[in-house]
Amino acid sequence: MRPPDSLALRLGSRSVLLPKRATVVALSIVVLLLLATAASVAVGNGRTVGWRAVEALLGGQSPFARRTVFDYRLPRVIAGAAAGAALGLAGCLTQTLARNRLATPDLVGVGDGATVGVLVTVLGSATASIGAWWAGPLGAVGAAVLVVAVAGGLGTAGYRVLVVGLALSVTIDAFTDLVLARQPVDVARSVWGWTIGNLNARGYPNAWPVMLGLAVLIPLALPASRKLNVLRFGDDTAAALGVVPARWRLYALAVAVGLAGLAVGVGGPLAFVAMAAPILATRLAGAARVPVVTAALTGALLVVCADTLGRAFGPVEVPVGVLASLLGGPFLLWVLLSGKDSS
């Protein structure tokens, strides 16, 4: 039997159900993402701007323009898009497993743990600069593991782990603030600038780990999304349908922490993307399913657009984290208010 809102794709004896609305939305976002990439490549300092850059991207022959586009601008766009996708997907998983729109990966300590990791590298460096990219992800995953261990289990609807995460995050955060207040101002600014979220000088070396992570974790997230879909009807219903709630929550949380932890290594915590992307995706693709793919695409689009705008005005760029929350906030509000009531 085929649900009325889906298309069945058949190939021999195998078949896949494609929900119509979600597919159309996902394809539209992919188109927008490609347009945003072109726009993002076309913006910057120097001579290679506007159509000249887009031409190089599409196969133009000017070697200087090609180098600017393929060596500097495109890697940054791809790094940003990968981080955004990972954050959107991670946020979608945590929000669904807790059935709470405020539940982002940061609630289990990802952002604050990563900040500690980066803080340690900055304190260890003579020039107050940020060390290896993996310091953030290592701190993030370490903090998340600590939170789950201290919580000793996920609890009802994952709340135990989220509240323990909140408590530990506040503690870590207070100590970070204290250390920052005691350090020379350039050290403090360096770490604080990282916590805002920044894509300056990011490229393929930053993007590879996240893209690898996405390639492994998206296939792992897809089955989780079907189980989480059932969890939304309550744990009893889910158990009756053969889904063990605790096991799938832990699984989804592990995938989410892995994704968000890797993303932190690219552009900093960017907490707002993980919260907003799944909400926007649910609004666009409909509430009948968990919008795993759409949330990832929306996160990528959000980050690429914010980064493009941050570079579009004047020679001094505005950090992507600033624009993502400055413009994403009102946009989220507009989307929320234009509907009758949110799901």
Next chain:
Amino acid sequence: MLAVLPVPLLITGCLASLLIGGGDVGPGAAVNHLLGGLDDAHVAMVVDTLRLPRTLAALVVGGGLGLAGALLQSVTRNPLAETGLLGVNAGAALAVVAGIALLSLDGGTAQLVLALGGALAASTLVLVIAAFKGGTSPLRLVLAGAALSATFRGATAYLLTRDSAGYDRYRFWVLGSLSGVTTRMVVQVLPIVVLAAVIAAALVRPMSALSLGDDVAAGLGHRPGRVRVAAAVAVTLLTGASVALAGPVAFLGLLAPYLARAVVGPRTGALLWLSTMGGGLVMILADLGSRLIVRPYEAPVSILLAVVGGPVLIWLVRSNRTMTLGPGTAA
């Protein structure tokens, strides 16, 4: 019985706060001064202008945040809701930073006025936008607050990336402290807190009804939308007053309701009362600790709150004494 329990504890805490820490005056001399038996200008200065305002401010800030947290968690039915959620803390931070960066305003009174103004303006904006087109469902309120808070934080970060000196001052304000508070400042924000407490008292019955669900509450003659807006106004006033006095110490607003729920369960009236008392008590103790722990210097009060409150919250959650927020944790 349980409801009166915190009162003697709170009185003991206040006395301890007056008698020890902050200035080199021992408990004996302080008692003598309070009983009117000692005429010493130094002791009078320490007790009356250093310790008394801090004690009063800790009571107002802690009690206010405790009450605000309990109101907000009950009315949004969201155990992850903290008092900064309606944009109050983000708005206060934006106003303080804008004052520092754009107008070069500094000093206690300027920051008090800026923080309070920013908090009230931000929260009013959240309420107006959430209530736009008539919807005040808990989820709309929560998400509108989260979205606008993100916007304010973005604007704050933008100002701070442009202004190095501003960031230098901001990183101290963020830690929160009661050290510069004067009795006059406490008296200035007191009417706001009293007004909010009156609103909260009037909301006890409607909120009890609301915890049974919107339909039941409507059937009992209450208007869910209005109750939520009134509660949000009270939360704003309380949090705005506390952020103006002590900086952003929002964690207390999350902790106090959990403590109170562990003791009395979900009964609204007792919950609000105990959360207020518990918030005041925790804040008094945290402030006392911040004075004593690295004498003669001060540890930031947010550190004390986190170090004491974090483990307590974890213990409460681990021992399963929590999460009774009414039917179906919506939002």
